[in-house]
Amino acid sequence: MKKVLTIEHAGHGHWVGDGFPVRTIFSHHSHGQRISPFLLLDYAGPAEFPPSDTPRGVEEHPHKGFETVTIVYSGEVEHRDSTGGGGLIGQGDVQWMTAASGLVHEEMHGRDFTKRGGTLEMVQLWVNLPAKHKKGPPHYQSIQAAQIPVVPLPGTAGIVRVIAGSFGGTNGPAHTFSPVNLWDVRLNAGQLSELAVPKGHTTLLFVLSGRIELVSGESLGNAGLASFDQGDDSIAFKAVEDTKMLVLGGEPINEPVVAQGPFVMNSQAEIQQAIKDYQSGRMGQLVS
Numbered sequence: 001m002k003k004v005l006t007i008e009h010a011g012h013g014h015w016v017g018d019g020f021p022v023r024t025i026f027s028h029h030s031h032g033q034r035i036s037p038f039l040l041l042d043y044a045g046p047a048e049f050p051p052s053d054t055p056r057g058v059e060e061h062p063h064k065g066f067e068t069v070t071i072v073y074s075g076e077v078e079h080r081d082s083t084g085g086g087g088l089i090g091q092g093d094v095q096w097m098t099a100a101s102g103l104v105h106e107e108m109h110g111r112d113f114t115k116r117g118g119t120l121e122m123v124q125l126w127v128n129l130p131a132k133h134k135k136g137p138p139h140y141q142s143i144q145a146a147q148i149p150v151v152p153l154p155g156t157a158g159i160v161r162v163i164a165g166s167f168g169g170t171n172g173p174a175h176t177f178s179p180v181n182l183w184d185v186r187l188n189a190g191q192l193s194e195l196a197v198p199k200g201h202t203t204l205l206f207v208l209s210g211r212i213e214l215v216s217g218e219s220l221g222n223a224g225l226a227s228f229d230q231g232d233d234s235i236a237f238k239a240v241e242d243t244k245m246l247v248l249g250g251e252p253i254n255e256p257v258v259a260q261g262p263f264v265m266n267s268q269a270e271i272q273q274a275i276k277d278y279q280s281g282r283m284g285q286l287v288s
């Protein structure tokens, strides 16, 4: 059984643009290399938006050197980018965007969701890229809810939606550039579960809603994050309430992380170059 290293619960939130009230669950700025290959996890909502004629969101901004993974639990996110791509991320869908050499995009509430109003709940995870993949072409994986395999846990403990990596021999649809497991887990109250996770990987457990108790006795509720040591190969917990959580695992990328805003590279010189590239329009622009 992996040992628990830290337990923390997110406090105050902030707005990203005018569409996403988020709590930052972890960030390389505060957590350093021990969350590698991950860089950041923002939890948006759940928040109620009244019907409106004007979509809210985050207007044109760049990304370079890593991937953004958007998981929509409720509501809709519509995106548009400088490669000419775009689309809608609906409930249960995942967008895995590889920014790599750089792009410019916008992320807004979907048009129908804006008109209708309702609850927005989503997660955006930033996954770092190994240095050799930071210069590759930007691209998207639009993963529809129906493409994500659902693996039942033993008994009536719950289910695991395998977004990336593999769980119990079932592979998730997302292609990754380093070994990553990303599992959307739903637990039924009262049940005990033990999940096999790879030895040597960073292992994080993030509770969106509900409550679990780890076998070591710690309790983890809404917006709670547990991190585990790299030794051993399983984590175990009991669902105290019906619980919605993410299990994140990955092989650490042992390379320097130099970041500034939406650019994550390996050196200060590369950051300066990224800023120049963006300012001179080399990351492209949105065509309206």
Ligand code: MN
Binding pocket: 061, 063, 068, 105, 107
């Ligand atoms: Mn973005």
